[in-house]
Amino acid sequence: MNASRERTYGGRLVVDRLDERRRQFISAAIEVFGEKRYAASTVTEICRVARLSRRQFYELFDSREDLLLDTYDAIQQQARDSVVAAVADAEADDLPGTVRVAMAAYIDAVGRENRRARVAFVEIVGVSDRVEAHRDAVRGQWAKLITELITSVGGTEPNAVGNSELATAAVIGAVNGLIHHWITHESRPPIEELADVLTSVLLAVLVPADGKPAGAPASA
Structure with a gap:
């Protein structure tokens, strides 16, 4: 770790202060990008919402695009954590049930709040070649x-x-496309209905109809 990040300031490690500011900027980005849109936003506005300075912004990010990527990654990581936790609590050996639980956890994590969903599915799209490569990863x-x-x-x-x-x-395209449709329409079916549809899509495309691996002998 860089020695400057190990120093203390006001009784706290510099690294802890920087991490807290990063979280503040990400929270502000979700608000600004999700409401005003990424293309129309400014660093000044983000700093105002975060209640931090431009100097503090540029200590952490080189550009708005860097903040957009960090914000997108934070949303995706929270979604992955939610899916992993949900699967861990699901009934063992029940693939359809486990997939349904995982889908519901993902939809809830990225779609429970409209601004988060807009960042994850709308504002991140087509920003630059760099951002598209990151989305692909x-x-x-x-x-x-x-x-x-x-x-x-x-x-x-x-x-x-x-x-x-x-x-x-x-499958991933179907998941993201359906959630995007869901968040951009006023009438929203319950998450459970989306999870049912997406579970059917995943199982139909990625799991054999008889539930057996390729090459398994047919039952008598």
């Missing part, structure tokens, strides 16, 4: 988590319809 992390979930609960790796990479991408 995050989708890869979710693809890995989905594979691990099916393998650990179902006892076999996904037996995707067609190309496994494309099939997983299709």
